Amino acid sequence: MKTVLVNCSPKKRFSASAYLAALQSFFLKGKKVTKNLRSKKDYTPVFEQLKDADSLVLCLPLYADGPPSHVSAFLEEAELFFLKNNLHPNLYCIANNGFIEGRQNEALMQVMENFCHRAGINWCGGVGIGGGVMLNITRIVFVIQTAIFFIQYIIGIIQTGLFLNTGLLYAFLQNAGLLLFFNSxxxxxxxxxxxxxxKCSVSGKHYTRILLPSFIFILIANIFFTLLSLFQGGLFRGWLKKK
Known part of the structure; x- marks a missing residue:
């Protein structure tokens, strides 16, 4: 069995869609191929892998209640590709959005379902995820926490000669458990x-979210996007660019 996962985020680094594609691949059996889709030059490598694929998993962000424009253009070409080659793979979708509610992805799911009907392939459902950006941040936080833990662990060995610091280990596991809960x-x-x-079966449509209280999510999101706008499109525009 062969499954093709396509990361449809236009971002080159640190995208939630790439993170979710990698996460989904852990739970798949058989041959797994992951491809990026950002422009027309990516069509051919994706289509080449789809010629003998049993399933296609599209991982993408929600843009204005639908797929990003480059994904819509790809779907038009993919429809012709599937019909011309008489291919009928199963399509699954993992959609994420910046809102806290996962059900905000419902319109995008309908787009994917309609695409499957037109292309003659099997719509098998998907997962709509709220707070996708925040989930991606938890991954980065976990990596940072792990690095800090090992640095503190090594320093502790040098200072005390003890190889087991239960207090440090307990604090790390507590933080890791909290992040795991947010992603559960x-x-x-x-x-x-x-x-x-x-199993090549229908999954159905399901919606979930980062398990963070809404008022905390909104507060963190406001701070994050304010800083992002200041450094990428506001007061500091151009200051940090390489000359």
Whole structure:
């Protein structure tokens, strides 16, 4: 069995879609191929892999209640490709958005379902995830926490000669457990969809979110996007660019 996962985010680094594609691949059996889709030059490598694929998993962000424009253009070409080559793979979708509610992805799911009907392929459902950017941040936070833990662990060995620091280990596991809890809803539905992909069966549409209280999510999101706008499109525009 062969599954092709396509990261449809236009971002080259640190995208939530790339993170979710990598996460989903852990729960898939058989041959797994991951491709990026950012422009027309990516069509051919993706189509080449789809010629003998059993399933296609599209991982993409929600843009204005639908797929990004470059994904819409790809779907038009993909429709012709599937019809011309008489291919009928199973299509699954992992959509994420910046809102806290995963159900905001419903319109995008309908687009994918309509595409499957037109292209003659099998719509098998998907997972709509709210707070996709925040989930990606938890991954980065975990990497930073892990690095800090190992640095503190090594320093502790040098200073005390003890190889087991229970207090430090407990604090790390506590923080890791909290991040795991925030991601638990997403993990549950990705495992469930992975099982459906492995069986070539219908997964259905499901919606989840980062398990963070809404008022905390909104506060963090406001701070994050304010800083982002200042450094990338506001007061500091051009200051940090390389001359």
């Amino acid at each position: 809803g997403v993990l549950f539905f990705l495992i469930r969809m992975g099982s459906a992909v492995n």
